[in-house]
Amino acid sequence: MTAVLGDFLGPAAEHIARATACSDGQADAGLAGELGRVIAALGRYLGDLAVPDEARPDAPDSASPLATARTRQALRRSALTLRQAARTAGPASPPATHPATGHLAAAATQLAAGHDLLLDRRDPGPPGPRTSASARAGRFYWAATAGSAPVAAALLAEITGHARALAPWTAQLTGAAASDETRAALHDAARWLYTAAGSASAWQQHRSLPPGARAALYEIPVLLIPARRPPGRPETTGELCDGIAGTAARLRHAAVELAPDALTSPAASALSWRRHARATAITTHASYLILRALAARATQLGIDPALRDQLIRAARLSAAAWPAQRATGHIWDRFTTGDPGHAQLTPVAAEIDDLVLRAGRLAYHNPGWAPGLAQAAPPRKPHRLAPALRDIRSVAAAVHHAADAITIIGAADREAIEQAAQAGRVYMPAWTLAVDSDLPYRYVRCPPRHARRLLTTYDNANRSAAALTASLDELAVSHDLSSAALAAPRRNPAPRSGNQPDVPGTDLAAISIPEAGQVGKMLHDLRISEPTMLTRADLADATALDLIAEATAQASRRNDLSTGSPRRLHVGQSRGRTN
Amino acid sequence: MLEETEGALRGAAGLPELLATSLAAFEGIRVTARAWEDRVPELVATFMTVADAAVEGREAVASAPSLARAPGCLPPGRVAAGADVPEVTGALGALGMLLSRRLADGAATTAAGDRGACLAAAAAARRISALMASDGHDGCPG
Numbered sequence: 146m147t148a149v150l151g152d153f154l155g156p157a158a159e160h161i162a163r164a165t166a167c168s169d170g171q172a173d174a175g176l177a178g179e180l181g182r183v184i185a186a187l188g189r190y191l192g193d194l195a196v197p198d199e200a201r202p203d204a205p206d207s208a209s210p211l212a213t214a215r216t217r218q219a220l221r222r223s224a225l226t227l228r229q230a231a232r233t234a235g236p237a238s239p240p241a242t243h244p245a246t247g248h249l250a251a252a253a254t255q256l257a258a259g260h261d262l263l264l265d266r267r268d269p270g271p272p273g274p275r276t277s278a279s280a281r282a283g284r285f286y287w288a289a290t291a292g293s294a295p296v297a298a299a300l301l302a303e304i305t306g307h308a309r310a311l312a313p314w315t316a317q318l319t320g321a322a323a324s325d326e327t328r329a330a331l332h333d334a335a336r337w338l339y340t341a342a343g344s345a346s347a348w349q350q351h352r353s354l355p356p357g358a359r360a361a362l363y364e365i366p367v368l369l370i371p372a373r374r375p376p377g378r379p380e381t382t383g384e385l386c387d388g389i390a391g392t393a394a395r396l397r398h399a400a401v402e403l404a405p406d407a408l409t410s411p412a413a414s415a416l417s418w419r420r421h422a423r424a425t426a427i428t429t430h431a432s433y434l435i436l437r438a439l440a441a442r443a444t445q446l447g448i449d450p451a452l453r454d455q456l457i458r459a460a461r462l463s464a465a466a467w468p469a470q471r472a473t474g475h476i477w478d479r480f481t482t483g484d485p486g487h488a489q490l491t492p493v494a495a496e497i498d499d500l501v502l503r504a505g506r507l508a509y510h511n512p513g514w515a516p517g518l519a520q521a522a523p524p525r526k527p528h529r530l531a532p533a534l535r536d537i538r539s540v541a542a543a544v545h546h547a548a549d550a551i552t553i554i555g556a557a558d559r560e561a562i563e564q565a566a567q568a569g570r571v572y573m574p575a576w577t578l579a580v581d582s583d584l585p586y587r588y589v590r591c592p593p594r595h596a597r598r599l600l601t602t603y604d605n606a607n608r609s610a611a612a613l614t615a616s617l618d619e620l621a622v623s624h625d626l627s628s629a630a631l632a633a634p635r636r637n638p639a640p641r642s643g644n645q646p647d648v649p650g651t652d653l654a655a656i657s658i659p660e661a662g663q664v665g666k667m668l669h670d671l672r673i674s675e676p677t678m679l680t681r682a683d684l685a686d687a688t689a690l691d692l693i694a695e696a697t698a699q700a701s702r703r704n705d706l707s708t709g710s711p712r713r714l715h716v717g718q719s720r721g722r723t724n
Numbered sequence: 725m726l727e728e729t730e731g732a733l734r735g736a737a738g739l740p741e742l743l744a745t746s747l748a749a750f751e752g753i754r755v756t757a758r759a760w761e762d763r764v765p766e767l768v769a770t771f772m773t774v775a776d777a778a779v780e781g782r783e784a785v786a787s788a789p790s791l792a793r794a795p796g797c798l799p800p801g802r803v804a805a806g807a808d809v810p811e812v813t814g815a816l817g818a819l820g821m822l823l824s825r826r827l828a829d830g831a832a833t834t835a836a837g838d839r840g841a842c843l844a845a846a847a848a849a850r851r852i853s854a855l856m857a858s859d860g861h862d863g864c865p866g
Contacts, residue, residue: 416780423776427769434765471761474772478754478779505769516769517855518813523766574786587786 149630151363153259154303160252161307163245165314170243172318177327178231179249180315180334181224186256187304188220213301216341220308223337230330295355299362302351305343312338366630370398376502379512382536385503386543390628392499393550399492400550400557408564414488415571418558419477424497425551426470427516429610431501431508432544433467434524436460438508439537442527448534455620456541462616463548466609470551476602480591481572482565493554504547507540542628545617549631552607552614559603566596726752726815733822739838742830743791746845747782749823753816753852754778760812767809774816774855781823781848788841790834817856823849 161183170176191213316335322328342348371391380388403410437460443453482488505514510529511522531537565571572588573595591599618632729749736742757775761768785791807815824846831842 415783419776419779423772427772430768468762471772474776475758478758478775481783501769509766516773518767518770518817518858521766521770587791 148366149363150259150365153255154363157252157255157259158303158307160248160255161310164248164252165245165310167243167245167248168317170245170321171323172243172321172327172331173323174231174234174327176243176246176249176318177227177234177330177334179246179253180311181227181231182253183249183256183307184220184227184311184334184338185224186253186260187307188217188224189260190256190300191217191220191304212305212343213297216301216305216308216343219337219341220304223334223341226330226333226337230326233326234324293361295358296362296365298351298354299358302354303359303362305341305348305351308338308341308343309348312342361633361636364630364633366633370394373496373499375499376506380503380506382507382530383539385507386539388503389500389507389543390546392496392503393546395496396493396500396550397553399496400554403491403493403557403561408561408568410489410491411487412489412491412494413482413561413565415477415480415482416488417491417494418562419474420490420494421497421554421558422470422474422477424501425554425606425610426467426474427501428504428547429463429467429470429551429613431504432547432613433460433463434508435504435530435540435544436463438525438527438530439541442531443537445527446534446537448537449624452537452620452624455616455623456537459541459544459613459616459620462609462613466606466613469606469609470555472602473555473606476599479573480595480599481574481588482570483572483588497554500547500550504544507543538624538626541617541620542626545614545621545626545628545631548610548614548617549628552610555603555607555610559600559607562603563600566591566599571596571599726756726819730819730822733819733826736826739788739790739830739834740792742826743785743788743838743841746823746827747785747791749819750778750782750785750845750848753819754782756812756816760809764809770813770855774852777848777851777855781845781852784841784844784848785827788845789837813856813858817853820849820852820856824853 312335315331315338319328319331319335322331371394373395374388374391376385376388403413436456440453440456440460443449443456502515505516506512507530508514508524509522510525511520514520514522531540562571569590571591573591575587575589615635617628618635620626621629622632622636729745729752732745733742733749736745754775757771757778761771761775827842827846827849831839831846834842
C-alpha cells in the first residue's frame with residue numbers, strides 16, 4: 146500500500162482536534178513548546194508552495210499568494226514566540242502536565258514526519274549526511290503537485306483551518322498560564338494565529354473548495370524508499386507485486402537523484418543508458434503480457450466492464466509502448482560515450498534487473514524466470530495469474546508501479562542524454578558511419594543529425610510510456626487501486642510558463658523581507674494590550690506583508706520572463722514534456 | 725554467415741587479427757539477436773539481453789589498443805535465413821563460447837591495456853554463452 150500525505154495530515158488533524166477539546170489544566174512551558182512545534186510544522190508546509198505569483202488569485206480554487214505569504218509569516222511568528230518561551234523556561238522546567246500536551250506532540254510529529262518524507266523519502270535508517278541531490282529527488286512529487294492551484298488552495302485551507310481551531314484555544318490558555326512569560330507568549334501566539342486564520346470571507350472561500358482539491362492533497366504519495374530486496378527464491382504473486390512496487394520506488398528515486406549530476410557523473414554513460422533501455426523494454430513487454438492476461442481474466446470472470454475495458458486499453462498501449470522502448474535499446478547499438486573500461490553503472494542500471502526479473506516472473510509461467518534460454522517459459526495463463534478480482538487489482542497496481550518508474554527513468558535519461566550530446570560526450574564508432582575507412586579515429590563525435598535521431602527515439606518511447614502510465618493512472622484512480630497515489634503528479638500538474646520575452650531579471654535573493662509583525666511586536670514590547678491598537682498594529686503588519694509579497698511576486702514574474710524557465714524541478718519539466 | 729565468422733575466429737593469428745575477428749563476431753551476434761527479438765514472445769528478453777551483451781563485448785574490443793585504428797565497415801555474419809530457434813540459439817551460444825575462450829587466451833599473453841579489453845570482452849561473451857545455454861550453464865572454463 147502506498148503511503149500518502151493524508152496518512153499524516155489526517156491523524157495530525159485528529160490530534161489537534163483532541164488537543165483543542167482539552168479545556169482544563171495548567172498551560173506550562175512544555176505545552177507552549179509542543180504548540181510551537183505544531184505551528185512551526187504547519188508553517189513549513191506553506192513554505193514549500195511554489196513561487197507566490199504562480200497561484201492564480203482570480204481563480205476560485207486558487208490559494209491567494211498574499212494570503213499564503215501572510216499565513217506563513219504569521220505561523221512562523223506564532224511558533225517563534227512559543228518556542229522562545231519554552232527555551233527560556235529551560236530543560237529544568239517541570240514536565241508538562243496539561244492533557245493536551247500529548248496530542249500536540251503527536252500532531253507535531255505526524256506533521257513533521259509527513260513533511261520530511263515529502264522532501265526525502267528514504268527509508269528511515271541510521272542517521273547520515275543528507276545530500277542535496279537526495280533532497281532534490283525527494284521533492285519530485287511534492288514539487289510536481291505543490292505548485293498546482295487546487296493542491297495549493299487545499300493546503301492553505303487545511304493549514305488555516307488548523308489556525309482557526311488553535312487561535313481561540315490558545316487565547317483561552319492565557320487564563321491558565323503557569324507563568325507571566327508563558328502567558329505573554331500564548332497571548333502573542335494567539336494573535337498571530339488569528340492573523341494566520343485570515344478573514345471570515347477567506348475562510349468561506351476555503352470551505353467552498355471542491356472536494357477533489359482536498360482529496361488531491363491527501364493523495365500525494367509519500368513513498369518510503371525501501372531497502373533493496375533482490376529477487377532470489379521464487380516469490381508468490383503477492384510478493385512479486387510488493388517487490389515490483391518497492392523496486393519501482395527505488396528506481397524512481399535513483400533516476401531523479403542522478404538527473405542533476407548527469408553531466409559530470411561517470412555513471413551517466415552509454416553502458417548505463419543501454420541497460421536502462423533494455424530493461425525498460427523487457428519490463429514493458431512483460432507488462433503487455435500481464436495486462437493482456439488480466440483483460441482476458443476480467444472477461445472470463447464477467448466483472449466490472451469498465452475495469453475490463455481499461456485493462457484492454459492499457460494492454461493495447463503497452464503493446465505499442467514496448468517496441469518504442471526497444472528502439473531506445475537499438476539506437477544505443479550505434480552510439481557510445483567513450484571508454485567502457487572507465488564507465489560506471491548508475492544506481493538505476495545496478496538495480497533495474499530486479500524489476501525485469503519480477504515483471505518476468507509475473508508474466509511467464511516460471512517462478513524462477515530469467516532472461517536466459519534455460520528459464521524461458523510461455524506466458525502465464527490468465528486464471529493462474531489472477532484467480533480472483535482482488536488479484537487483478539493487485540497485479541494491475543504492480544504494473545502501474547513499473548510503468549510509472551519507467552516513465553520517470555525515460556524522462557530523466559532523455560534529459561541527461563541531451564546534456565551529454567550538447568557537451569560532446571556522445572560518440573559513434575567510425576566504422577558504423579560507413580564513410581572513409583581511412584579515418585584516423587575509432588570514434589567520431591556524434592554528428593548533430595544523429596544526436597537528433599537519438600533524442601527523437603527517446604521522445605517517441607517516452608510519449609508511449611507516458612500514454613501507458615496515464616491509462617494506468619486512470620484505471621488505478623477509478624478503481625481505487627493501491628497505486629492510485631502515483632497518479633497525483635500527473636492529475637494535478639504544476640502550472641507551466643508560456644512564451645516569455647527577454648527582460649532583465651532581479652535577484653530575488655537580494656530582496657530582504659523585513660521581519661513580519663514589527664508594529665505588533667513594538668506594541669507588545671510597550672506592553673500595550675488595548676484591543677483596538679493591537680488590531681491596528683496587526684493590520685499595519687498585514688498591509689506591509691501584502692505589499693512585500695506583491696512586490697516579490699512582481700519581481701519574480703519579471704525574472705521568469707527574463708529567464709524563460711519556470712521554477713520547477715528540471716526533471717519535472719522533462720516529464721511534463723513527455724506527457 | 726556466423727559459421728564463417730567462427731572459422732575466422734578459430735584461425736585468427738596474433739592479437740590484432742583476433743581483435744578484428746572478435747569485433748566482427750560480436751557484431752554478428754548482435755545483428756542476429758536483434759533480428760530474432762520479436763519472433764518468439766518467450767524469448768524477447770533472451771535475445772535482447774544477448775544483443776546488449778554483444779554490444780558491450782564489441783565496445784570492449786574496440787577499446788583495445790592493438791585493434792587496427794579504424795576497422796572500416798564490418799560485414800557481420802548472420803545465421804542463415806530459414807534457421808529455426810534451436811539453430812540460432814545454438815549458433816550464438818557456440819560463438820559466444822568460442823569468443824570467450826579465444827579472448828581469455830588472448831588476455832593471458834598481452835599487455836595491460838589489451839588485457840583489460842580482452843577480459844571485459846570475454847566476460848560479455850561468457851554472458852552470451854550462458855544466456856543461450858539450454859541448461860543454464862555457459863560451458864566456458866572458469
